[in-house]
Amino acid sequence: QVQLVESGGGVVQPGKSLRLSCEVSGFTFRSYSMHWVRQAPGKGLEWLAVMSSDGSHTFLADSVKGRFTISRDNSKNTLHLQLNSLTEEDTAFYYCARERPYSSVFDYWGQGTLVTVSS
Amino acid sequence: DIQMTQSPSTLSASVGDRVTITCRASQSVSIWLAWYQQKPGKAPKLLIYDASSLESGVSSRFSGSGSETDFTLTISSLQPDDFATYYCQQYNSYSGTFGQGTKVEIK
Numbered sequence: 001q002v003q004l005v006e007s008g009g010g011v012v013q014p015g016k017s018l019r020l021s022c023e024v025s026g027f028t029f030r031s032y033s034m035h036w037v038r039q040a041p042g043k044g045l046e047w048l049a050v051m052s053s054d055g056s057h058t059f060l061a062d063s064v065k066g067r068f069t070i071s072r073d074n075s076k077n078t079l080h081l082q083l084n085s086l087t088e089e090d091t092a093f094y095y096c097a098r099e100r101p102y103s104s105v106f107d108y109w110g111q112g113t114l115v116t117v118s119s
Numbered sequence: 120d121i122q123m124t125q126s127p128s129t130l131s132a133s134v135g136d137r138v139t140i141t142c143r144a145s146q147s148v149s150i151w152l153a154w155y156q157q158k159p160g161k162a163p164k165l166l167i168y169d170a171s172s173l174e175s176g177v178s179s180r181f182s183g184s185g186s187e188t189d190f191t192l193t194i195s196s197l198q199p200d201d202f203a204t205y206y207c208q209q210y211n212s213y214s215g216t217f218g219q220g221t222k223v224e225i226k
Contacts, residue, residue, distance in 0.1 A: 037217075044206065044217060044218070044219045044220045045155075045163065045206055045208075045217040045220070046217070047214050047215045047216060047217060050213060050214070059213045059214060061214060062120070103168055103169065104151065104215075105168040106155075106165065106208070107165050107174075109163055110162060111161075111162055
């Protein structure tokens, strides 16, 4: 069955960096565009980034452009999100999500990984 | 950027009630609108896509309608398992902007 498992979250000081990973199984990873979405505690969902199936196209939300980088390793079925210059406003659960081809909805999500930015 | 506005933010209802949540886009998104359900501590779950298509495995008491800028999610007869937060999402542009969410609470 389709599974997405995020990892790499934790407690980090302001200004530091963190790299999140999303390892997938149960589908042909290289055929799907993938997204990152975050949710601050008690708040709504915020779309962050997308990478095309072959990695040739990426888009990031204005709120994280220049600080976050999305990447993927299709040989390892893994999506990454590099978080730099973190601030307390980046404290959130970070989810990866699969984009359904020809529809663009997010049909499968991981369980999320919590990033806490605190001094 | 396309902005999505949901109403109401919170909705109190009883089991068996018919519930309607609305979502408005700041510009046309055609039919490229999805609805998700999220329960505490869980990832969102896709309910409706392309404005009115029911995701496989989702109860038929959920339905969606609308196009362009105005959309509706309806739960025909609210069940105990339906108390959750619901989000709309546009995917007309490369970014998948979400609405702010509607929490459906027990009355």
